[in-house]
Every structure is written in structure tokens, then in C-alpha cells.
Amino acid sequence: MSSASFMMTEEQFLCGICLDVFTDPVTLPCGHNFCKHCVIEHWDSSKCQCPSCKFPYYKRFDLRVNTFISEMAAQFRESAGRNSSDQQAAKPGDVPCDICTETKRKAVKSCLVCLASYCDAHLQPHLTASRLKRHQLTDPVENLECRMCTIHDKPLELFCKTDQICVCMLCPVLDHKLHEVIPLKEQFEKKKAELGKREARIHRMIQKRRLKIQEIKHTTQLSKEAADREMAVGVQVFNTLIQSLERTQAELIGTIEATQKTTEKQAKGFVQELEQEISELIRKSAEVEQLSRSKDHLHFLQSFASLDASAPTKDWKEVSIEPPSFEGTVRTAVDQLEENLCKEMKKLLHKAELHRVQLFAVDVTLDPDTAHSALILSDDCKQVYHGVLKKNLPDNPKRFNPSCCILGKQSFSSGRFYFEAQVKEKTRWTLGVAKASIKRQGIIPLCPDNGHWTMWLKNGEEYAALVGSPLPLSLNSKPQKVGVFVDYEEGLVSFYDVDAAALIYSFTGCSFTEKLYPFVSPGLYDDNVNSAPLIISSIVRSDLLKR
Known part of the structure; x- marks a missing residue:
């Protein structure tokens, strides 16, 4: 006797209450199977009846585990665990298998006839069954419904060049009469060639833009270098201006101070000389007073003649201190400063100009x-x-x-x-x-x-x-x-x-x-x-x- 091969699906081992693989399955008199603890909880919260067919029970009875179903569920759980470990679960962005009920595994093929996607396990009938082998398989794709003609419910296998849309095999006969229709593959090859040209054009555009970025960066670098040079020249020019201003200011102050010191020195000399003469005159005044009290006629006459001999004779009426005139001193200093600054600025600007053109230096050799x-x-x-x-x-x-x-x-x-x-x-x-x-x-x-x-x-x-x-x-x-x-x-x-x-x-x-x-x-x-x-x-x- 040959054993019949069969394949039980996941739905056959699912509890109708918790929707998970049976745990301690029990069978009710009406024939439906549930997890033992699921039935007890259901009866605790509602009438004593079957959760599926609503068959009433007038009293509770002892629930016993169905050992056959329990063993089958355990074997299925073990087999499902091996399959799920052997096959990769679908990740975000992957096309999931449409048949998997628990963990959605990653689809490896999509069927354009069944309009479903299959993982390795669920794809096997399409690889073994003679009727399913004729179905058109393709790499996994989403939205398989979009690949079907909405009017005739047939796969979109042709391209209408007149209306520029994809059509099924019935469209040219019924809705696209006299239109130019070609196989999808032919239109695909044409568009793929155009896509290649477009891709090359895009790559050229990318390259041009990268070159433009390099050009902009190079120009920016040159601009920065030029700005740095100009700032250096500006700093040098203004530092020179400041130094010239400080130097001219010091010279102006020095000139004014020297003139004032000369005037003060002259005045001090005159004051000292006048003070000496005053001292001499005071001494003469004392001699005159003393002589005026003398009773000796001879001594008086002899001393009187000598009084005028040593008396100061300088006429101070013509002596005076002329205040120094500083009028025009600042103007002269500013004029000199302006002249010096113009010379210095011209020199600096010429130096900056020369430095600027030297940046275009080339290596020349003679022929x-x-x-x-x-x-x-x-x-x-x-x-x-x-x-x-x-x-x-x-x-x-x-x-x-x-x-x-x-x-x-x-x-x-x-x-x-x-x-x-x-x-x-x-x-x-x-x-x-x-x-x-x-x-x-x-x-x-x-x-x-x-x-x-x-x-x-x-x-x-x-x-x-x-x-x-x-x-x-x-x-x-x-x-x-x-x-x-x-x-x-x-x-x-x-x-x-x-x-x-x-x-x-x-x-x-x-x-x-x-x-x-x-x-x-x-x-x-x-x-x-x-x-x-x-x-x-x-x-x-x-x-x-x-x-």
C-alpha cells in the first residue's frame, strides 16, 4: 500500500479563538477544536456554547485534550519553526509572501496569472504542478493588480503606441482597433536604449556640475587669496599712515616744545640778570643811605664821586620777550605730512600692484x-x-x-x-x-x-x-x-x-x-x-x- 502524500496548511492548526497554533487542543461535541484555556475563558465570559457554530450546551462538562491533534500541532509548530528559520522574513521594502499567515516571509517570485507573490516554500507548487508550471513567474513585484487590464482582466502584455499605454491581448481586438500595437518587450528595449542615453546625459550633467563646483570653489579660493592680499596691503598702508601721523605729531610737539623752551630760557636769563641788578641797586641804596648820614665832609665828597662808578647802566626799556608765534606751525606740519603720505601711499600701492601682477608669473625659457x-x-x-x-x-x-x-x-x-x-x-x-x-x-x-x-x-x-x-x-x-x-x-x-x-x-x-x-x-x-x-x-x- 503506498502512502498518500499530503500537505496540511497552517489554517488547519489554528485555534478559532486566539488565532494561534493549538495549545492543549480539545474537541467539543459539535466537532470544533479549540485551545483548552481559550474555551474555558470563553465560557467564563459568555454562555456555554461553541464559539464557532454557537451550538448551545446546557451544562459544562470535563474538557479532555485531543492527543492526536496535539501531536499534529506540535509537529506543525516544529516544522513551521524550521521553515521560518530557513527562510528570511520580509523586511521593510521587501515584497512579502501573500500566503504566509504568521510571519510574512520574503517573496522570491510573483505570479502574473495568480496575481500573488510566493516565498520559497509556497512557490513549490508552481515549480512541480504541471498546470501551474505554465504560469508566468517574474521577480517579486508589488501591486500585481496594476499589471492586469482593468477592462478585460487579462495581463498587460502589449503596448499601444497610438495611446502610449500598456494593453492586454484583447484590447487591440476590442478597444484599440487600427492602433499600432507592439509587444511590451519591443517597447521595453526601445525605452531601455533611450534610458541608457538619458543616463549618459545625466552623468554628463553631473560631471559638468561637479566641474562647476570645482570652478566655483577655485574662484572662491582665488577670491579669498585676493581678499587676504588686499587686506594685508590695506593694513600695511594704514599702519604706515598711522606711523607717519604719530611721527609727524611727535615732530610737531617737539618743535613747539623746543621753541617754548628757547623762549623760557631767554626769559629766565633776563630775569636772572634783572635780579642781579636789583641786588646791586639795593646794595647801592644802602651805601647812599649810609653816606647820607655821614658828617665828615671830606669822606662824603670822596665817597659821593664813586657812587655812580659801579651802578647798573643797562637800559631795559628796549629789552622785551617776544611771545613765539606758532601760527602756521600745524599747517606746515600737515602739509609736510600730506606730502610724505602721498609719497608713501604711492610707493605702497605700486608695490601692491607689482605683487598683484607677479601672481601671474610664468616659467619662461629662451628658444x-x-x-x-x-x-x-x-x-x-x-x-x-x-x-x-x-x-x-x-x-x-x-x-x-x-x-x-x-x-x-x-x-x-x-x-x-x-x-x-x-x-x-x-x-x-x-x-x-x-x-x-x-x-x-x-x-x-x-x-x-x-x-x-x-x-x-x-x-x-x-x-x-x-x-x-x-x-x-x-x-x-x-x-x-x-x-x-x-x-x-x-x-x-x-x-x-x-x-x-x-x-x-x-x-x-x-x-x-x-x-x-x-x-x-x-x-x-x-x-x-x-x-x-x-x-x-x-x-x-x-x-x-x-x-
């Missing part, structure tokens, strides 16, 4: 391919001077000839840049920038019309801006280091005396339309008078930020 054959370059291409003999170099259309000039390797076609050249001990040099297309063969006048924005030194003391014909420049000191600053968009080329922090000259209103290169000429050797090299300085920007 040997452009150097005249008589120019000698250092190994690092930072120093150049004119040699006695020309080198035998191959023809090169970029090389200057016969002008003893050289260009920098670096070119600039936008923004701002700055570089410095040391011209110490030199009696002749030319410095500036030039456009890429300048002529390099033959004698070409250096001027903006020919693509040069330069200045020079000749004969050791003649400075000039080469604006067409040389424009003489009057400098307060001889520059040892010259800075060149270019603002491409503003059309500005400025030259600075670095040590004096003074602006030498500026080309303004320039129109740049191509690359610009640093332009250098160390000048001729001139019998060893101009043998010192022209040196392109190396500027470390981090050092500038610390100033």
Missing part, C-alpha cells in the same frame, strides 16, 4: 632655435649674452638675422602672464613681447605696428619705449630687474622696475590677434662693456602668496 648665431645661451636656456664670434648654425626660418634677438619658448594667446629679466651691470638691452608672425630676417624697426611691444636701454642711461620712434623715459633709479606683464584680453603690456616697485611704462589699447612670445635682446658685446648676461628670473608663485 635656441630663434637665437641669432652670435648669442650664447646657458644650458638651462635662462641666460643669454652676445658672443664675439658667430656660430656656424644651420639655416632656420625662425632664427633672427642680423638682429641679435631671441624669443621665449612659451607662447600665450589668452589671459595674463608675467616674467622678469635681470639686467644688472648691462649697458644695453631690449625686453618685451612680440607676436608669432614678426619678420625675423633683415633690419625691422621694433614697434607695435610691426608686432613688437618693447622698451630698451642704450648707452647705459638712455631708456625708451619703442612706440614707433623711441619715446624717452625718465626714471628715478636704474632698474636692476625688469618685470613684463601682459593682459591679452585688455590689450595691456606693462614694464616694472621690480626693486623700486615702480611702473616704468605701459602700452595700452593694444589689439592682440595671435600668439605672443617673450622678446629679448641682450645687446652687443661692446668690447666687454656689455658682457654681462641677461637673465630670465625664476619666480616661485608659492613664495609670492606668502608675502
Whole structure:
């Protein structure tokens, strides 16, 4: 005899009162089963009747545990405990199993035919029963009712392109006649491709915004650095103003006090002299009084003649103390202060301006391919001077000839840049920038019309801006280091005396339309008078930020 396999459900082992698995189950005469303590509590609170069918009992009777059901409930409780421990309970966000009654376990599949979701245990019939195997299973999803056609109660398997909605197999026949209908999978593939493009577009938008964030942060950092520099300059300027005010105030007070002391000293001298004369006159008065009492004629006459000999004779009517006049002293001090402050402020502002443009410093090296054959370059291409003999170099259309000039390797076609050249001990040099297309063969006048924005030194003391014909420049000191600053968009080329922090000259209103290169000429050797090299300085920007 073969044993019949069967599966009892959880509902068969639930007490109708506490809705939990039986504990000490008892069977009433009407055939219904309950937990023993549930029935007793029910009878205590109501009539003696069956909680399910309401069959009345006219007296209470002894309730005995149904051992068969008790053993079956224990086995079911043990089996349910194993299953619940083997299978994960549904967490928030998970799709729960629709069949589980106690602990809702996590669903592993949803059936689009049954419109239910199943855990591993409750999914088994769909995997074994031939009739259920034909059902369409999918990954767990919620709201399975939304996958059914509300009109025909059939799964939504098609897509109507005309109405842009999902439809079932009956919709094209009944409600969507003559509409363009395609399988859901085909529309899915199209939209998935579009989604891929949209995702790529979103990633590009994210990247652009991240770059924009970096740009904003960089701009903010630059703004902070600029603000810190300006505050440092402002503090320095006002500290200088305060020091000048205090110094001028001290000098003014000192001048007034010195004048007053001189007056007091003079007055004190006059008072002392007058007091001495008063003392002398008092003494003479005593002698006169004594002589007036004398009865000796001879002694009187002899003493009378000597009375006028030692008497003070100074005429004090012409002597006076003129009060010192302080009128205009404060005005003079303020005028001097204003003059000193203007000089100091100009000096500080020029220094701040130079420091500001130095922040755009670039590392410039000289290009040997452009150097005249008589120019000698250092190994690092930072120093150049004119040699006695020309080198035998191959023809090169970029090389200057016969002008003893050289260009920098670096070119600039936008923004701002700055570089410095040391011209110490030199009696002749030319410095500036030039456009890429300048002529390099033959004698070409250096001027903006020919693509040069330069200045020079000749004969050791003649400075000039080469604006067409040389424009003489009057400098307060001889520059040892010259800075060149270019603002491409503003059309500005400025030259600075670095040590004096003074602006030498500026080309303004320039129109740049191509690359610009640093332009250098160390000048001729001139019998060893101009043998010192022209040196392109190396500027470390981090050092500038610390100033």
C-alpha cells in the first residue's frame, strides 16, 4: 500500500479563538477544536456554547485534550519553526509572501496569472504542478493588480503606441482597433536604449556640475587669496599712515616744545640778570643811605664821586620777550605730512600692484632655435649674452638675422602672464613681447605696428619705449630687474622696475590677434662693456602668496 502524500496548511492548526497554533487542543461535541484555556475563558465570559457554530450546551462538562491533534500541532509548530528559520522574513521594502499567515516571509517570485507573490516554500507548487508550471513567474513585484487590464482582466502584455499605454491581448481586438500595437518587450528595449542615453546625459550633467563646483570653489579660493592680499596691503598702508601721523605729531610737539623752551630760557636769563641788578641797586641804596648820614665832609665828597662808578647802566626799556608765534606751525606740519603720505601711499600701492601682477608669473625659457648665431645661451636656456664670434648654425626660418634677438619658448594667446629679466651691470638691452608672425630676417624697426611691444636701454642711461620712434623715459633709479606683464584680453603690456616697485611704462589699447612670445635682446658685446648676461628670473608663485 503506498502512502498518500499530503500537505496540511497552517489554517488547519489554528485555534478559532486566539488565532494561534493549538495549545492543549480539545474537541467539543459539535466537532470544533479549540485551545483548552481559550474555551474555558470563553465560557467564563459568555454562555456555554461553541464559539464557532454557537451550538448551545446546557451544562459544562470535563474538557479532555485531543492527543492526536496535539501531536499534529506540535509537529506543525516544529516544522513551521524550521521553515521560518530557513527562510528570511520580509523586511521593510521587501515584497512579502501573500500566503504566509504568521510571519510574512520574503517573496522570491510573483505570479502574473495568480496575481500573488510566493516565498520559497509556497512557490513549490508552481515549480512541480504541471498546470501551474505554465504560469508566468517574474521577480517579486508589488501591486500585481496594476499589471492586469482593468477592462478585460487579462495581463498587460502589449503596448499601444497610438495611446502610449500598456494593453492586454484583447484590447487591440476590442478597444484599440487600427492602433499600432507592439509587444511590451519591443517597447521595453526601445525605452531601455533611450534610458541608457538619458543616463549618459545625466552623468554628463553631473560631471559638468561637479566641474562647476570645482570652478566655483577655485574662484572662491582665488577670491579669498585676493581678499587676504588686499587686506594685508590695506593694513600695511594704514599702519604706515598711522606711523607717519604719530611721527609727524611727535615732530610737531617737539618743535613747539623746543621753541617754548628757547623762549623760557631767554626769559629766565633776563630775569636772572634783572635780579642781579636789583641786588646791586639795593646794595647801592644802602651805601647812599649810609653816606647820607655821614658828617665828615671830606669822606662824603670822596665817597659821593664813586657812587655812580659801579651802578647798573643797562637800559631795559628796549629789552622785551617776544611771545613765539606758532601760527602756521600745524599747517606746515600737515602739509609736510600730506606730502610724505602721498609719497608713501604711492610707493605702497605700486608695490601692491607689482605683487598683484607677479601672481601671474610664468616659467619662461629662451628658444635656441630663434637665437641669432652670435648669442650664447646657458644650458638651462635662462641666460643669454652676445658672443664675439658667430656660430656656424644651420639655416632656420625662425632664427633672427642680423638682429641679435631671441624669443621665449612659451607662447600665450589668452589671459595674463608675467616674467622678469635681470639686467644688472648691462649697458644695453631690449625686453618685451612680440607676436608669432614678426619678420625675423633683415633690419625691422621694433614697434607695435610691426608686432613688437618693447622698451630698451642704450648707452647705459638712455631708456625708451619703442612706440614707433623711441619715446624717452625718465626714471628715478636704474632698474636692476625688469618685470613684463601682459593682459591679452585688455590689450595691456606693462614694464616694472621690480626693486623700486615702480611702473616704468605701459602700452595700452593694444589689439592682440595671435600668439605672443617673450622678446629679448641682450645687446652687443661692446668690447666687454656689455658682457654681462641677461637673465630670465625664476619666480616661485608659492613664495609670492606668502608675502
